[in-house]
Amino acid sequence: MSEIGTSTPVPSSAPAVEVDGLTKRFGARTAFEDVSFAVQYGEVFGFLGPNGAGKTTTVRTLGTLLEPTSGRATVAGLELRPDNGVEIRRRIAVMPEAPGLYLRLSVAENLEFFAGLYELDDRRARIERALRAVNLTDRADELCRTLSKGLRQRVGLARALLSDPRVLFLDEPTSGLDPVAAREVHDLIETLRSRGVTIFLTTHRLAEAERLCDRVAIMNTTLRLIGSPAELRDRLFSKSVELRVREPLPDPERVLGALPGVESWSAGPDAAGTYLLAVADPDQAASAVARAVVDAGADLLALTPSRHSLEDVYLQLIDTDVEASSR
Ligand SMILES: Nc1ncnc2c1ncn2[C@@H]1O[C@H](COP(=O)(O)OP(=O)(O)OP(=O)(O)O)[C@@H](O)[C@H]1O
Structure with missing residues (x-):
């Protein structure tokens, strides 16, 4: 018997979801x-x-x-x-x-109920x-009532998988789960991804998005940014290397000012002897x-590329929005 995802025919090169100028208003509220x-x-x-x-x-639209109020979209190949x-x-x-299960029914009974509701064939195998x-x-x-929140979430995921969907929309699948239960859901998403299931994941957990997603879109009523987590980092933050030496350099401009690949330098905010260098390529700049530093007779303690997380990108972007809206 084939597994979830593996029986889904691989469609043409058309996107799984394509959205064009889509707008939804509820009365005066956008x-x-x-x-x-x-x-x-x-x-x-x-x-x-x-x-x-x-x-x-x-997701509901x-x-x-x-x-939708206006605009167009195709979902799984259909307008x-x-x-x-x-x-x-x-x-x-x-x-x-919220997975919306019948708590007085068992896991299997819930799935039987929903498979019937969706009028699916071959229910037992599904x-x-x-x-x-x-x-x-x-x-x-086991009765769903007796299951932990994490296990109920997994039953909810099983329910969503019954129809072997081409596109799976997961709305905050780890909301309210403890780190271990959330990790289990992450592992399941990775398994589904490895089987080729297309997943549209809304989440507040930025580390989750960074770990699981090929690309992310950051929304704030309008679409603010879209790209892979690495692309978004590069777009919002210049690349930099942090240098730490035991004693502050007597003349940092002489040592750091004219190095190949180093665009500019500034004293680090936290400690004397720390410098932040803006660079085009962190690896290339690091050796120079x-x-x-060694030629200048200083003791080199650390030389590390600054890492920006998706959380940094997100906070920077949302802060900009908050500032703009209060102007
Ligand atoms: N049925 C509705 N009637 C009126 N306004 C609604 C309705 N559903 C959502 N809204 C409004 O639309 C806006 C977007 O809500 P939505 O729930 O999509 O946001 P969200 O990004 O999912 O938020 P959260 O992260 O809190 O779940 C909000 O201002 C919300 O109050």
């Missing part, structure tokens, strides 16, 4: 506006943004639960239109933040596959800096 992006098949695409940024509304709703829902699955995909085969007969 949930999201003029959003455009594309997600390729097989991608894990992260959707980040502060509370109220429009993430859930985007792409999942055909809400009609997002009311008359395509049934067929789109057949090709995708949405796991909302349920077995979904349980295997989330490592819950052994717990099929090390030689120059």
Whole structure:
């Protein structure tokens, strides 16, 4: 029997999700506006943004639960239109933040119920596959009421996998989970990714997005930035190397001012003897800096490329938005 993801036909080069100028308003309130992006098949695409940024509304719109106010989109190869709703829902699955299980039913009974509701064929095999995909085969007969939040989330994921979706929307799948349970969900997402399932993941956990996502979009009603975590870091932050020497350099400009690959230098904010160098290529610059420091007779303590995390990118961007809105 094939596993989740492996039986999904690999579609043409058309994107799994393509959004063009999409807007959703609730009366006078704009949930999201003029959003455009594309997600390729097989991608894990992260959707980040502060509370109220429009993430859930985007997922609900792409999942055909809400009609957009304007703009267009295709989802799993079909134009997002009311008359395509049934067929789109057949090709995708949405796991909302709360898994919505019947707590008085067992794990297997829940899955049987939803497989019936979705009018799926071959139910027994699908349920077995979904349980295997989330490592819950052994717990099929347990009542959902008795399961921890992390395990319920896994049942919710199994429910979403029943239809072997081409695109899986996960809305905050690790919200409220402890680090161990969250790690288990991460591992499951990685397994699904390795099987080629396309995943659209909304999350507040930036380390989660950094670890799991091929690309991320940062939303704040409008789409603010999109790219791989590394691209976003490079776009927002210049590359730099931090130099630490035992004693402050008597004449740092003489040592650091004319080095190949070093664009500028400044004294580090934290400690005497620390310098921050803006560079084009950290590895190339590091050897030139090390030689120059040693030639100047200084004791080199450390020379480290500054690492910016996706969290740095996010905070910088959202801070800019907050400043702009208070102007
Ligand atoms: N059914 C609705 N009716 C009116 N306004 C709504 C409705 N659903 C969402 N909104 C508004 O749309 C905006 C975006 O909400 P949404 O839930 O999509 O944000 P979010 O990014 O998912 O936030 P969070 O991270 O808190 O879940 C908010 O201002 C919200 O109040």
